[in-house]
Amino acid sequence: MDKVLSQNIRTVCRALLDSKYTARDVTKHALKQIDDTKELNAFITITHKIAIESADRSSENYQMKKPRSELEGIPIAIKDNFCTKNVKTTCGSKMLEHFIPPYNATVCQRLFDAGAVLVGKTNLDEFAMGSGTVDSIYGVTKNVWGSSKGSTDFYIAGGSSGGSAVAVATGSCFGAFGSDTGGSTRNPASYCGLVGLKPTYGLISRLGLIPLVNSMDVPGILTRTVDDCVSLLNATAGPDPKDSTCITKPYTKLRIPPADKLSIKNLKIGIPKEYACEYLDNEVLHTWNEIASFLENSGAHVIEVEMPHTELSIVCYSILNQCEVASNMARYDGVQYGFRANEETSTEKLYAKTRSIGFNDVVKHRILTGNYFLLTRNYERYFEKALKLRRLIATDFDNVFEKVQILLTPTTLTTAPLYSEFITKSNSEQCSQQDYCTQPANMAGIPAVSIPIKLSSAGLPISLQLMGRNFSEPTLLALAKFIENEVKFPHIVEKIL
Template identity: 40%
Template sequence: MSELTKLPLKGALDGLKAKTFSSSELTEAFIGAIEHSNGALNAYVETTFDKARAQAKASDELLAKGEGRALEGAPLGIKDLYCTEGVRTTACSKILGNFVPTYESTVTANLWQGGAVMLGKLNMDEFAMGSSNETSHWGPVVNPWKAKDSNQALTPGGSSGGSAAAVAADLCLAATASDTGGSIRQPAAFTGTVGIKPTYGRASRFGMVAFASSLDQAGPITKTVEDAAIMLNVMCSHDVKDSTSLDIEVPDFTQFIGKSVKGLRIGIPDEYRLDGIPAEIDALWEQGIAWLKDAGAEIVRITLPHTKYALPCYYIVAPAEASSNLARYDGMRFGYRDPEATSLTDTYELSRSEGFGKEVKRRIMIGTYVLSAGFYDAYYVKALKVRRKIADDFTEAFKSCDVILTPATPSSAFALGDEKKAADPVSMYLNDVFTVTTNLAGLPGLSVPAGLDQHGLPLGLQVIGKALDEGTVLTIASVLEQAAGFTQKPSKWW
């Protein structure tokens, strides 16, 4: 039955409806795979096998009556950023300790109402701050992919590294993830999976542990573009508990898969041709352009003039919001409290200094600095103005194109413990160079695997769409997926 874990989400749902196998059989196959492999990959930080078995049994009863819902009986992994009632949720930070929520996030509630089965909580960078999944309190996730000429452990990307690794290694059918500056799309590109960040407000943020509230957005990591559409159908909804949630109908995203791209205009931004980018990234981009041209799309050169300011803008806005959001973790109400503290001030200072990791403390300090009285106007207010300019660039560009095609990342997966990136945080931040603009502008973006580099590691192409036009993004991505014919999987060593 281990072959069941290799199925895409759509294939598994079809098999369940056809009664080729049961949800219980499918769930046991994944439980066995996790028990065998998680020690090597560290993708799951908490497993919920008893809960999964109970949910699978309930799904089988509904399927037997022909009453299956959209995700009936499908075993999924949940990023440890989503509050799950009765199941430990830590955002992979020591400061949350063994926090067990008494409520469910809206996204996960939607999944359970859709019939999904919960296998457990997935590893991530602490509070979603990182691009390599090395800031997790529970240790780094290991990418199931390895370079063909090396045995070195590679990063699966971040912050949704556990989600990407679990999907790539067939430890769940699909996974929830979140994207603040590229945390869905970069891990997807690094692991040969599909990751989509929908329009800001499409999916509720209620019950998601906050990093930067104006940038955070929920989305899935899946094996195929069609699977991403299936997950979006269920994850997205209007939610009165989230004031930024959009009160707009969620279309059936699966209807956009396989549609013709004839006549669609594909924007190619000059500003994304960066110095020092590997030639194979540029070559893949050109190949993607050729595939879409062959499919009948029109290629249009566009300009996004403020792109060069996107990273510095992001690394002012995001830490500022993080500084505000993370002020609630003070050692008083829940989570980690330093046992040696003898006063209120000690409790605050010691609990926070010991509870937060180095990268989180770095971003809190940056955020506190740019929000301080003497620097608020010079940094934060200026960054907000630049953010508006970046959004305006997209508005102008979309007057002449329907979607934008770019590389997803500036490289393939790099080694865990990369000394250069550890010594220089800015070099790590540069991983987000192609992705942060969509978060700043609130637009949908998707990474689709499109080829391998010279070391046999996956590379992705990114499709950026107009606000609320995930449908066209999925249409373009499905054409790229078909043209690329990317069916490679990592050689199993774990």
Template identity: 55%
Template sequence: MNKLTSYTIKEIHKAYRDKLLTPTSFVDLCLQKAKQTSELNAFVTLTEDIAENHGIQSEKRFYIDKNSKPLDGITIGVKDNFCTNNVRTTCASEMLRDFVPTYDATVYSRLRESGACLVGKTNLDEFAMGAGTIDSIFGPTRNPWGYKRNDNSWRIAGGSSGGSAVAVSSGACVAALGSDTGGSTRNPAALCGIVGLKPTYGLVSRYGLIPLVNSMDVPGILTRNIDDAAKILNCIAGPDNLDSTTIKKKFKPVTMKEEFDLTHVRIGIPKEYHCEGMSPEVLDTWRFVTDLLENQKAVIKTVSLPNTSVSIAVYSILNQCEVTSNMARYDGLEYGLRTSEDYSTEELYASTRSQGFNNVVRSRIFSGNYFLLRQNYEKYFIKALQLRRLISDDFKKVFKGDGAVDILLTPTTLTDAPTFEEFSSKHNRDQCAFQDYCTQPANMAGIPALSIPIRLSKNKLPLSLQLMGPNLSEELLLNVAKKIETIVQFPSLESVNLN
């Protein structure tokens, strides 16, 4: 990785002001990096002309207008399930392979209003259904950690925002957007050694995000450090008249403190997250950071989230029910793939959906339809909603009342990044249940959560931990995470490769 492409937003802007670097030259560096690392398959569409044009606009504001914006000259990747005007948005699917939206997702338009430069649309599991970014019609995305050309033992990037995580980790862009329904931003961030933030549900607009599970989908942020994540959040959060689910209260920008005092910050360690399948290295990393925080005068408490064990089952049922509803729009009539004009309406539906969806999507549609049958509705869907409320109540209890804590500390994933062979040997549903065990409860409750890299495993792969807090506690989460980041000094991909 060229050292310049590992700079923070603050460092890049200083280099612009000192005229050691220009927005156009930096955009070119990132585009070169994207091409050099094309074997990783992070991008579905590389938007070279758009990026260069955005860079020229930023340069004009920096040096001619003298009125630069918060993200001028900062390169971004956007997961390919966010609509981008006049740039195809495929959801890595045959169904939308040639779909070109006529409008921008709100999060992308806000990034552009802040001066960000679009490098490209990033790869994902088809319609964001997966935990590995291996189920894309454009092929799997490869983790840059430990990757060697012509070596088939490469590691997965995590999913479903694996393309965004790899684009940031490899230096092709400074930041990227992902979507997070059950951990799809935090999971790949953890495996690729970067920061992944899932904001409070409703804090960031979902308008223009092609839906998977409306009640859980949240636009996510991927960056190489905590300060950059806070800066991106400040640019995209807040009410949106185009999305009725956004929080109506005006967003107060997050403030990052240079010296954050952890004294009296109460940190909970949920005992239910000591689960089967968690590697000893992850457990040791969890204990290491717990001790670190205690040494910084934080108050450490063991807490209980008793319904965690049923969370995966509840998530699976609700996910598949909402998938069934959301996928119904792809019928071959309005937009997307249409297989033939010669079929009857019923045959057109069947043929289009058979060819337009992969096995993973079709299986979730079938399962969702089963759960929503009249004879099954109460037994599965209503019961899952009731249990979801109990899971949400678990979080409310640990954050309020006697013995309450301010935030929770847990692992993000149960292991470091598995090889493609290890991961693909199991069914998609089983892998999602395993990989998202620690992450998806936050989506069930709608609370904010972030993943931060801590250290390397014996395989020289990232090991990360997760912080969760009550609704709208992003500022506290980010400041605690920055304190951890400053102490642990997680190595960059570039420094590990050099060694």
């Protein structure tokens, strides 16, 4: 029982069916682990009462041999920008510090319907604007890797879904949802040694995910294994009539074969040379080459490909991101919900004071910049040109997928940086460097998954990314599992439990 939190979902589900322990036992262990690792600051809200009540219902279902799914009684966590009914949803911001939604996001509702147990809402950069989980009003989330108790410096968890990543890495839950706009699930997955999936845009409903950039936001999945990732994907993917951007065709659940039954013979894998950029760390580059050679020796055709607009992608992404942020943040004016400043002299002053106090400098900067780009005199020069460039970036992917089925790239350019180093750069500088390899997938809407490969010389996770054409999750995750079985990454949860 002591090691239950380090096991995979299917193993725990079988043990619950065999009555080796109860869902309440598992949940209590998860809640204790949250308390034992609270110094890392992964959680904003711990849903202790809800978790125990849900676990007791799951225990009854197991007693009757009628679990709703393999997620029955499995502790999970949700990033605090997904609406949860009657549970505070803050986005890590003073603006929504006391906001309690009256409904569940579709992702959350489907997880609860499958029997998953919510243990808490996780920390994030304010309104998911960042790549470090350092800008929350609830404080910085620390990476469990390289962390020592009481240390004044530490490695960052990545962002903006850093709280979800640390929750999974520490064994406080078996899986967690984050959001991914430009790499916000894959980036912390890379730094924390996890599997991080950004699904095809529209495969999972965005209803109830508080928007950052509507045209790029997707719910993302963080787990320790590919099989666990598949379990969460199967529980949440599929049509949602309340989300017009969601798929309309029925979703067929994935079934990835056992690792020893997988073959990648004749699979065409592309290595885009533009991703070997200036700031790429030598250890990451060596790992990239090492896995490419392994895949070629295993029967795949590994081909160098060109994606000429990659270097322009981050500039294009920044413009479109800030334009949509300016539009989305307009709803927070202190009138209908959220923080309201003490200002009665005029409506205009109420708006200004509320937004000045309620948002941090990062959010205010993006709002101001986005509004500048959207001014009539600037609209064609910035916004329209960025839209055209986005189309060219998507076309790069279309063209390359005529030649190969999967792309193999780094996820992040380096291992997790120290907090003291990370904060010396501005938010925009951080994102432009850390999201270099991840945000093109969001621009094109294609699926991508980050997989941990090995530890660096400093003992930090090094991860790689796989990308495929739209709805290629079956091939993408099968290849990820093939690599996972070969590298046998040493998850830190096995050491700390």
